[in-house]
Amino acid sequence: MNEKTISTVMWCLLAFAVLVPIVVLAVYGIKLGPVSSQTTDWGSFGSVMGGAFTLLSALATIATLLHLYGQQKKAEVRQNAKDIENEKAQRNHDNVVKKQISALTFEQYLKHQSAFLERINKMELSFKSKILFSNPEKLYRDIFPNNSPSYCSYTTELAEGDDKSLGFISNINEVCEKINYYLGYHPDNTDIYKLVSHLYELQEKLAITYQEKEKEGDVFFAGQKIGLNIYDVYSLILDIQKAVNFVMFFSGRKEIALERKFLILLGDSIYKKILEDERIGKIIHIYNEIPEVPKLYEICEFVCENNITLMNSYNKVKLLFVSREMVMQLKNKKYLNEVLGEVEKDISSNGDRIKNRDGLERIKDLLLELRSGSHDQDGSV
Numbered sequence: 187m188n189e190k191t192i193s194t195v196m197w198c199l200l201a202f203a204v205l206v207p208i209v210v211l212a213v214y215g216i217k218l219g220p221v222s223s224q225t226t227d228w229g230s231f232g233s234v235m236g237g238a239f240t241l242l243s244a245l246a247t248i249a250t251l252l253h254l255y256g257q258q259k260k261a262e263v264r265q266n267a268k269d270i271e272n273e274k275a276q277r278n279h280d281n282v283v284k285k286q287i288s289a290l291t292f293e294q295y296l297k298h299q300s301a302f303l304e305r306i307n308k309m310e311l312s313f314k315s316k317i318l319f320s321n322p323e324k325l326y327r328d329i330f331p332n333n334s335p336s337y338c339s340y341t342t343e344l345a346e347g348d349d350k351s352l353g354f355i356s357n358i359n360e361v362c363e364k365i366n367y368y369l370g371y372h373p374d375n376t377d378i379y380k381l382v383s384h385l386y387e388l389q390e391k392l393a394i395t396y397q398e399k400e401k402e403g404d405v406f407f408a409g410q411k412i413g414l415n416i417y418d419v420y421s422l423i424l425d426i427q428k429a430v431n432f433v434m435f436f437s438g439r440k441e442i443a444l445e446r447k448f449l450i451l452l453g454d455s456i457y458k459k460i461l462e463d464e465r466i467g468k469i470i471h472i473y474n475e476i477p478e479v480p481k482l483y484e485i486c487e488f489v490c491e492n493n494i495t496l497m498n499s500y501n502k503v504k505l506l507f508v509s510r511e512m513v514m515q516l517k518n519k520k521y522l523n524e525v526l527g528e529v530e531k532d533i534s535s536n537g538d539r540i541k542n543r544d545g546l547e548r549i550k551d552l553l554l555e556l557r558s559g560s561h562d563q564d565g566s567v
Contacts (some may be wrong), residue, residue, distance in 0.1 A: 197249075206241055295338040302326050302436060309432055317413065317425060320393045328354045328391075329437050341438030354391070355437055361388045362430060362442050369423075369445035373455030379466050382456070385426070386412050392429055402510050404473040405456065416453030416472060417510040423449060454507070457483060476516050481552045483507060485529060488542075488549045495539045499532040526556055 306322045319325060326333075331354070333339060342355050361384055368381035386407040396413045405414040414422045423444050431441040460467045461484060474480060486503045493500040502525060506512055516522050530553055533546070540546050 202245060204242070207235065207239060210235070291338055292335045295333060295335050298330075298333070298338055298340065299323075299326055305432065305436065309429070312428075313425060316396065316398045317429070318395050318397055320395045322393075325393055325433075329433060355433070355439055358388070358391060358430060358433060359439075359442070361391065362444065366445050369448065369452075371448070373448055373452045376455075378456055378459040379470065382407055382412070382414070382470055385414060385422075386410065388426060388430070389413065392433070394429060400473045400475075402473065402475040402479070402513055403453070406471040406473065408469055409471075414456075415510065416456050417507070417513065419449045419452045420446070457507075458487065476513065478516060478522065478556055479513060481556055482516065482525070485549055485552055488545055489529060489532075491545075492540055492542075495536050496529075496532045499529045502528045522556075526553060529553065 303322050303326070306319050306325075310318055329342060330339060342353075364384045365381065365388065368376045368384070382405065389412060394413070396411045400411070401415070403415045403417040405412055405416060412422075413425065423446060427442065427444045433439075434441050456470070457472060460470055460472060461480070472480075486506055489496050489499045489503050493504075506516075506525070516525070529549075533540075533549065533553075537546055
């Protein structure tokens with residue numbers, strides 16, 4: 187029932203309620219004549235008027251209820267209109283807030299990425315441009331795969347369960363654990379191939395490239411320079427640890443520490459493993475600026491194994507491969523001939539006391555090759 191109908195019905199009821207007593211009085215006066223002096227007539231009149239006014243009261247009550255109902259309907263209409271208006275205003279407000287949040291998130295994303303790239307640049311400077319991150323933007327996306335202009339997180343969650351291998355940070359952690367596992371053993375007892383391959387894998391994940399010119403002792407894995415030098419293993423481990431901990435710090439993760447206790451022996455073990463195992467030598471190569479070095483290294487190893495018998499030679503060569511600076515002295519032909527002469531003299535004097543006759547003959551052949559100049563010129567082992 188609409189408002190107009192309610193109002194019409196209400197006024198009709200009120201008019202009817204007023205009209206009934208008037209009609210009753212008129213009929214009563216016409217039928218019964220002038221005012222009576224009898225009490226019984228007045229009693230009857232009172233009963234008639236009581237009935238008429240009872241009807242009037244009932245109709246008035248109904249009209250009042252209808253009026254209240256109409257007022258309630260008006261209030262409901264006004265409230266509904268107000269609710270619609272408030273809802274519209276709230277939607278507009280929510281849209282404004284959403285746009286403000288989106289703008290703020292976008293700004294946070296840009297600042298976060300910019301801070302990451304800035305730290306990368308500073309780290310490259312700390313490496314004195316020897317090490318570069320070839321694709322910093324991709325590295326950022328790998329570390330924060332969910333970040334975008336509409337979402338920005340400052341930390342990453344480690345993948346768990348079956349999906350562990352899918353998380354970039356989890357992969358970094360896993361590779362570092364493997365590296366530490368192999369670094370934890372004495373180099374003579376560890377798997378050199380797996381250790382070097384994991385170092386290569388870690389640098390691939392971090393998109394690290396090495397800009398320095400090749401120098402004596404640089405290690406290559408599958409033709410790729412990996413920053414490892416057999417005369418300075420410590421520097422690579424420190425640089426790798428620094429790069430990894432940058433990633434860990436920026437992603438809100440705990441920093442890692444790579445094992446160092448056997449690093450001083452690692453370079454020597456890598457060289458020996460390459461010489462001993464031809465299969466490893468096909469994958470792992472050592473750059474030799476001085477072509478004579480591989481043969482000299484083999485001679486040096488033999489002398490060190492027989493250091494008591496070949497004492498004079500041992501004293502001459504024991505520090506020869508301790509550092510790259512010592513090795514580079516071999517570029518001086520005079521010094522090279524001096525070393526070869528000392529070994530030849532010692533073998534000539536004490537060679538008959540050496541039990542490893544095959545090894546001794548091998549060393550004699552190497553000395554002859556070096557003396558005759560028939561050495562490898564390709565610059566690699």
